[in-house]
Amino acid sequence: MKRIVGNIAGYHGIRGEIKIYPLVDDIQLFKTFENLFILDTVYKPLSIRFHKDFVLVVLDGITNLNQAQELKGYVSADINEELEKNEFYVSDLIGLSVFDQVNNEIGVVSNYSKVGQKLLFIKLFDEFKAKSELLIPFVEEYIISVNPSKKKLQINLTEELLELCR
Numbered sequence: 001m002k003r004i005v006g007n008i009a010g011y012h013g014i015r016g017e018i019k020i021y022p023l024v025d026d027i028q029l030f031k032t033f034e035n036l037f038i039l040d041t042v043y044k045p046l047s048i049r050f051h052k053d054f055v056l057v058v059l060d061g062i063t064n065l066n067q068a069q070e071l072k073g074y075v076s077a078d079i080n081e082e083l084e085k086n087e088f089y090v091s092d093l094i095g096l097s098v099f100d101q102v103n104n105e106i107g108v109v110s111n112y113s114k115v116g117q118k119l120l121f122i123k124l125f126d127e128f129k130a131k132s133e134l135l136i137p138f139v140e141e142y143i144i145s146v147n148p149s150k151k152k153l154q155i156n157l158t159e160e161l162l163e164l165c166r
Helices: 027-032 065-069 159-164
Strands: 002-012 017-022 036-038 041-043 045-051 054-059 074-078 097-099 105-112 119-124 134-137 143-147 152-155
Touching: 002 027, 002 036, 002 054, 002 065, 017 027, 027 045, 027 054, 134 159
Parallel strands: 097 152
Antiparallel strands: 002 017, 002 074, 017 054, 036 041, 036 074, 045 054, 097 105, 105 119, 119 134, 143 152
């Protein structure tokens, strides 16, 4: 199944090497990918190496910096990994309906942070008069339950969290 495995974070050198911020737990997984998908195009990785927190990839057909700079966004790959009962891919959270602790629907997960602490971006319904998306840490204190198959995320919505986006 095709899954998001990284985000293009920049470019390395003039020969078209792509710098990818990995969104997988084990970056060694990149060495197993036969193909990478960027902007609905399939690319064969010719070389994969690691530098600091990034994966540097040379793609077949990308031979210079100008070609590389046309590639933006998420990087996907085929992953056939079986997940445990309470495991899921963070990218599967996007689009889930969000409910508060008393089961009132309050919004939709619109994105997640790609660096540092894992935060979910929640687009609240208009009735909340939020000036920005609600950012909620993905920790037990705030996350009550996650059910991707039912498209539902239940959170502990506090007044303090709401004040941060007003």
